[in-house]
Amino acid sequence: MNYGQQTIRAARYIGQGFIITLSHTNRLPVTIQYPYEKSIMSERFRGRIHFEFDKCIACEVCVRVCPIDLPLVDWRLERDIKKKQLLNYSIDFGVCIFCGNCVEYCPTNCLSMTEEYELSTYDRHELNYNQIALGRLPISIIGDYTIQTVMNSTQFQIDKENSFDSRTITNY
Incomplete structure (x- = not known):
């Protein structure tokens, strides 16, 4: 191969590299600025567990299927109605494998x-959630626009019912 053919081949390879580089300039960035932007989770994402105390029948199926026997379920048998009454339910997310x-x-x-x-904290004991902490809704649901407008509209109705000449001071 002579010098002229080598020069043309080298120029073609350099041109291909430039084309690839220029094709990447029109793409959106893959990374996000995490604390300020958060990626959208998929429907099957397994995050913190939400617990509804009123629905629980204290059957302890969750404890039996857990590979590390993590949920702690305290219950008492009500003899007159022959039912279990749930007293306490807690999960330690420092140990949970989700x-x-x-x-x-x-x-x-x-x-x-x-x-x-x-769920990160400086103290490991703060990751032990009881039924009250497990029942709290996550921030993403509380910050939802549709829920906010409903809450604000009910607050507006309450403010409307209270007369302006009353002397009670309320902090919302």
Whole structure:
């Protein structure tokens, strides 16, 4: 191969490299600026577990299917109605592997997986959630626009009912 053919081949390879580089300039960036932007979670994302105390029948299926026997269920047998009464329910997310077996096998659907994944704390004991902490809705649901407008419209009706000449001071 002579010098002229080598020069043409080298120029063609350099041109192909430029074409690839220019094709990447029109693409959107793959990375996001995490604390300020958050990616949208898929429907099957397994985040923090949400617990509904009123639906639970204290059957302990969640404890039996958990690979690490994690949920702690305290209950008392009501002899007059022959039913279990749930006293306490807690999950330690410092140990939880987020497998979703408890949610899958729950007969009353009182457990569900949320999109919340920011559970980091400085103290490990803060990751032990009881039934009150498990029942809180995640921030993404609380910050939902449709829920906010409904809450604001009911607040507006309450403010409208209170007369302006009353002397009670309320902080919202």
